[in-house]
Amino acid sequence: MKKRWINYIIAFFIIITLNFVIPRLLPGDPLSAIYGDEVLLNLSDEATDYINKLYGLDKPVIARYFIYVFSIFRGNFGYSIYHKKPVLEILISHLPYTLILTGLSMLLASISGAILGIESGWRRGKKIDRFILSSIIFISGFPAFFTGAIFLIIFGIILGILPFQGAVEAYSGFSGFNLAVDFLKHLVLPLFSLVIVYIPTAYLLTRNSMISSLKEPYILFARAKGLTDTRIRYRHAGRNSLIPLTTQMGIHLATGLITGALFIEIVYSYPGMGTLIYNSILNRDYPVLQGSLFMVTLLVLIVNFFMDIFYVKLDPRIEYAY
Amino acid sequence: MLEVKNLNVSFNGKKILKSLNFKLKAGDITAVVGESGTGKTTLAMSIMGLISEQFSNAKVSGNIFFNGIDICTADRNQLQQLRWKRISMVFQNVDNILNPTLSINSQISEIMPGKNNDLKIKNTLARVGFPPERAVAYPHQLSMGEKQKVLLAMAYILEPELVILDEPTSSLDHHTRNNLIDIIKKMSSGRAVLILTHDLDTVRKLTKKTIMLYGGSIIEAGDTEAIFSNPRHPYTRGLLRSFPSTDRTKDLQGIRGKPEFVEEGCPFHPRCTQSINICRIQKPPLDEYEDRMLSCHRGGIIPLLEVKDVSKSYNGLDVLKSVSLNIYEGETVTLLGRSGSGKTTLAKIIMGLLKADSGEIYLDTRQVNKWDFNFYSRVQMIFQEVASAISHRLNVFEAVTEPLVIQKITERKILEEEAKKVLSEVQLPADHDFLRLYPHHLSGGELQRIVIARALILSPGLLIADEPTSSLDASIQAKILKLLNNIQEERGLGMLFITHDLGVARKVSDKILKLDNGIITEERIK
């Protein structure tokens, strides 16, 4: 357990450092983003220096790094030049949307993927298994934004049954219950697009480990004990097949969040972290970009931590591995 | 209670169990003995009705009647009713036989109907000697012995009528094993119990009846006591011989060859030292044979030599008073006695060098009337005095092939081939230089090996060895005895070993006969 803590702390620092480095590798500099290239070209050297000093861009990189690290610990993520607001405030206004969207979709995808995987693995080689397997492999071939776009076109535009813009209806004046319903309605399309994106991983992992679980001696033993099929399938084979899923989901979350949520949010103009990151890249809004990347990675770290705990619950042997 | 009738199981067309027939009675503990791969576990799976459910490539025919219900044709519902409630099983204690992610307690309670079974679980665990408070543990926290106890408790907790135990004692240390044997005995009373094992110690201590399985067929079955004290099938004897045990003194011997899959004929024929033509073609039926069931075309291990009531006196002094003995194929019988006790006289009578006053001698169940060429090609003798056994004028090649030459086989190529074969069998070099050596070039141990090679060259069935090692150093003696043991394992040779040395006798013998005052008494090998 102690070792695990140390691992998390090391990971945390690596994340902070990468967060500092990566945005600076992007082409262009923030000033040209704020003022536009033409203005900058016409600016006098003194004026440029002044502006650089104003935003702390004149200090050496190392100094800027330490300033960055310390301010993070103080909860100060800086000030967005572009938004003219503290970064923290911007993050807090975007984070909940992403949390709800990805959290809920991961949960739904994991549960439904696992159930599908268990049922499919149990019937390995039968018609149903082959049908589920090939459909899911088909789906997994689509990139996230494509799935999102298809959903948007079919349900939002052609059928017109669901909203596909933003998180709530703008200027509707909804409140209380109505606001909640409106919010949920807006959630449906991005949520299910994301669920579709996540399901194949959960399904394939579970199905695979289900197939190998079923070969284990304790399954034969469970049969001999005269247990019912459902009990063998879920309690004995299924439960153990979730172990790889829990470890893998933590890892997949990282890629899932970035590729999935980011693209889906953009497609649906959903005001979460994805949209925020996208906009700050376009605007070279470093502080916001750094802050949001930091938030996202922190999120991944936290989720992994909980997965670890859940994993030990599922597999009592793990405690001893540490 | 349980009746297995003509049970056949095959996987992908490969026959694993071949027309098994046997019955179990309530109250009996029966062992099914066989090496791994002989189909023991398949048999257990068949009785649990798990074969077709677990393996899609399996084919089962025949019947398994359990109190009137045919397990082979029962539907899932019926099987569900039988499993664990009436037939349970102690699975082989392999990795992951218990679900690694569920606690012991929850794995036991899920087989119990209804709720509130805590007391019963506690009691049963206590009965098998597993501390009930440890039931909260997970399988990986238990030792092998503890896991075995949990498996036992699970099998007995619903008090089923039939319990199958698959290798319940293997992979356990001696102490734990004995402890477990006691527990099994205690828990099993009143039930029918089938123990599948290759551990003969467990079989002897625990079971009343034994079924010997080889290559998916029953080859011998009967009372455990009878089978262990007097195995009739060559395989049974081989297995007993290869099993280390505290009350055996003979050096471990194996069974020649490796188990192989046999489609036709007797499953044991490639390894059997007494197989005949029909063994390859036809599978021997399992027939009643005195006190047991036996499957062998030759009625089990064949008698090679029978000496019946032989008497001999010199000058009114009775040297042999109506002595009798039997030697079976692949068996070593030792004649133990002081010098002058008549050992050599008996050997000479068997060899036809002396005439008995009365009595009969049978070879291969036919009475011997004249000691001719046929007799000597079946029976060969190694004499006490090595030096005098080989003429000093013959070189190695001539000495070894002499018996063939006497039989008028003179073609050089054949002689050379045969000489090389037997010389390598006695672990001597067979090159030209060695073949040209004369006795005075050789050591005592080498000479003795040459004498043995010479005796083997006619492929005899029986070897009479009169103090073959008395003139050798202890270390060479040990090597020669080991050599004889190996030759016996390979050829199924019967041996009459004559010695005055009890220590040597114990090392080599299946049976020790003491000759004293002209009378033979059998010494129990203990």
Ligand code: SF4
């Ligand atoms: S004698 Fe024939 S039938 Fe008997 S065990 Fe040997 S091979 Fe089998």
